[in-house]
Amino acid sequence: MKGYHDIVGDGGSGILEQVAEQRSRIADGLAGVRHLVAVGSGKGGVGKSTLTLHLAGALRARGLRIAILDADFNGPSQARMAGVQEALFVPGAHKVSLPRSRNGIAVFSMGSVIPESEALDFQSTAHGESHTWRATREFALLGEILASFEWGTLDLLMFDLPPGAERTVQYADFLGPRTSFLLVTIPSEVARGVVARSVAALSKGPSRLLGYVENMSGYYCRDCNAIKPLFDADRGRPADLRIPCLGTVPFDPELARQCDQGLPLAELPNTPVGRALDHVAQQLLDSLESTREPSR
């Protein structure tokens, strides 16, 4: 009697072929992207999204072609911060054009698709059992977005990841070894502990860990024009995450206010925060260029 591997195909639907075709469409769509960088943490609330947008801005200011894919489908924030909440999706000859922020960063965010008063929802035949299939469906959605939108020729495509150490690893699995990881922490022992777990988990796979950024490393007081401590750990020992520190970025209340309104901060380059972001951007580029690209 024939066994599973004696039979070519699956007799009809070609599920494996469909999955392979999806993978092929994603690879084709990303063929013009030089670097794929996922910005994650494991910990929520450390400023991944804000840092992603401002790093993208700093890189864009250097003339690089940058896109952001807001991979936090359930809590998207890039659409608001990049000012593309009312974006128009226009189909090209083969793919769909991406909306752009005022400073020319291409952005896909579910925040452009679903109003903030609504939650991302999927039709389901298995009511009350979403924990068994939801992650699979979200990754299929990510694949559809990567395959359908026009990423074109880019220097960097940055993925703004959702929180959760296990989610970070799932994205590493899905995105594959082409994607490098930049982790974000804050000067809190709790946050550092969670990020350390993400480092440990990611280290087991083939993904490149470029390093980490310590965000909210003090705050910028505009009255004093000085950086002041925000956490006790600001005064303590540095994080020991066993990966390179690409820089520290202070919190700037004015920057946070501008983000809420989707406005780029014109004076950013002249502030301590702007200079810190520019330093991290340079460190990121150096790290990407010094790390040999794995074979695809």
Next chain:
Amino acid sequence: MKFLCVPCDSPMKLQTVGPPERGSLSIVYSCPECGYEIAMLTNAYETQAVQSLGVRIGPETSRAEVSADAGSSAAGCPFASMIPATEDTQRGQVADATPVRWTAAAEARLANVPAFVRPMAKAGIERYARDNGCLEVDEKILEAAREFFGM
């Protein structure tokens, strides 16, 4: 999953997929040698597990038909019903009374838009066309919209 007709030692072929009924799919296979038919009846969890992969279940011909129909309907997309039917995503279809025609070439391009953003893309482009005094969307309008929005 594959099915084997044991007496013939022959792989069975997928014939039809019935429409989902209370979360269950009825998938009929037949043996190309002896014609014997079986039906695989999935439970809701099995149906959901396969749908979550973003793949379509059915014979190759019906998958091709669904794909060809994608420009006029979102029914074939596994994400078609993902976005809640909000006033915002449907505003263009509801509020704008003046109908806008689409040329065949423009409709073909619209089929490239994933189904979960297609309604809002369509409404947005029609709004752009109206704002520019056009009641027909063609490839020129699409290119103009791309340029206007800096894409």
